[in-house]
Amino acid sequence: MPRDTLTREQIVRTAVELLDAEGLEGLNMRALGQRLGSAATAVYWHVQNKDNLVLLATDHVWGELALPDLEAVGWRTAATAMATDLYAMFIRHPWLVQALAAHVLYGEGKARHDDHSFAVYEAAGFTGARADQAAAAVFTYVLGNAAGAAATASLTRRLTRDGAIAEEHFQAAMAEAQQIAMGYPHLRARLETPAATEYTAAADKAFEFGLHALLDGLEQQIAA
CATH class of the missing domain: 1.10.357.10 (Tetracycline Repressor, domain 2)
Incomplete structure (x- = not known):
């Protein structure tokens, strides 16, 4: 997508999608450009840097929150x-x-x-x-x-x-954690x-x- 067809709103919405999928560590201009079908440099025409993009994405999702009417409810x-x-x-x-x-x-x-x-x-x-x-x-x-x-x-x-290596480490850690927990009566009760x-x-x-x-x-x- 050429830079003249990009809008800040499109960039922010796509950044939120990328953040939801990959987390904060997965947000970078190259990955965002790929999702937008645009060069990473084109994104910089609309946002200053990654920190600025996080700020815009955060404010976008904060807008999802509803505000109860205090005249209608306690x-x-x-x-x-x-x-x-x-x-x-x-x-x-x-x-x-x-x-x-x-x-x-x-x-x-x-x-x-x-x-x-x-x-x-x-x-x-x-x-x-x-x-x-x-x-x-x-x-x-x-x-x-x-x-x-x-x-x-x-x-x-x-x-x-x-993949499998990380899963193996995770299962080993969970088994060790359970073994430790069995030494404590209230934790053991919940396991047994x-x-x-x-x-x-x-x-x-x-x-x-x-x-x-x-x-x-x-x-x-x-x-x-």
């Missing part, structure tokens, strides 16, 4: 919806968790989300720095839960890329019990459980 309903939506976005785009650790991220999409988040906790009754702390506590909780999914996505790419699937199901509900517990705590602080 603060806790809004907070739950925003946290759940944010978590789902991190799961769809696990590279974003990597980007938050490696880049200074900003833009209209993120500012729009952060501003509304502060409004939610101010509507709850928090003021000043307390509203900021409440918003940060929930955001950090969501990000921490999404980190596991991001790590799994990165490992899956590595196993797929490196016939109802081990119940623990897996409980883990799947961990995000929802923790979010409600966190919001319960914030609600108690407001009441106090």
